[in-house]
């Protein structure tokens with residue numbers, strides 16, 4: 505094949521890709537109302553959102569705007585009251601049963617009586633994988649989060665940042681296409697958080713997973729994401745969706761660049777406009 509024909513083929517593949525991209529999450533006109541003793545709470549209203557394979561999407565917005573609820577709907581932990589959602593082209597329930605996602609919570613939620621290896625292996629035991637498969641996956645995923653050598657430690661022997669990395673390894677161990685992360689670094693100090701943000705981006709580049717990430721931090725959202733979804737409360741709805749044109753290969757220095765600051769400004773403006781200070 506000539507170099508030119510090769511280039512044309514590549515172009516056609518790229519065209520095909522953009523014509524029918526791999527859609528991981530497809531949400532249309534989705535609403536969720538909680539019925540409570542004090543009346544209905546409109547946690548999500550009229551949400552439309554598409555997330556493609558390999559996207560890193562951050563959800564940002566004030567407390568109570570529905571970020572966690574949206575993640576829980578994707579994970580099939582809450583059912584919408586209206587609208588539709590597919591995950592990997594199937595219902596959230598089917599996706600959950602297919603182990604399509606790993607979920608990382610704000611607290612590392614590791615079992616203190618299990619070693620780090622034992623914690624990462626737990627979902628694999630539940631899946632019924634053989635001992636050797638479990639050992640391979642534990643080693644592979646601890647290496648991905650730079651925790652090789654800590655297999656035999658207990659969670660309380662690790663720093664908060666290391667514990668959170670262990671919980672990411674546990675979520676990755678089931679080998680999901682999609683990683684759902686609910687403020688995973690919210691409780692950590694800024695220096696540790698910066699470091700973990702860089703590590704998370706490297707991990708994302710290495711594994712080409714799709715990530716849906718909840719945060720309250722504008723710099724974190726802009727640094728990590730290919731797409732930033734700004735939500736506003738009462739009822740929880742999307743105020744803005746920002747497609748980031750920052751290069752995917754980023755280091756923390758990018759936060760000083762005019763392009764970064766421009767996106768951060770747009771997120772801040774969205775948060776201001778969507779927020780009622782009377783709440």
Ligand SMILES: Nc1ncnc2c1ncn2[C@@H]1O[C@H](COP(=O)(O)OP(=O)(O)OP(=O)(O)O)[C@@H](O)[C@H]1O
Pocket residue numbers: 538539540545546547565566567568569570571572573574740
């Ligand atoms: N199980 C529930 N029953 C009733 N109301 C709920 C329930 N879960 C969430 N809510 C309400 O739905 C709204 C959205 O909550 P959610 O936790 O999704 O917001 P959030 O943006 O993640 O907030 P935060 O940033 O504080 O974590 C809030 O008003 C909350 O009180």
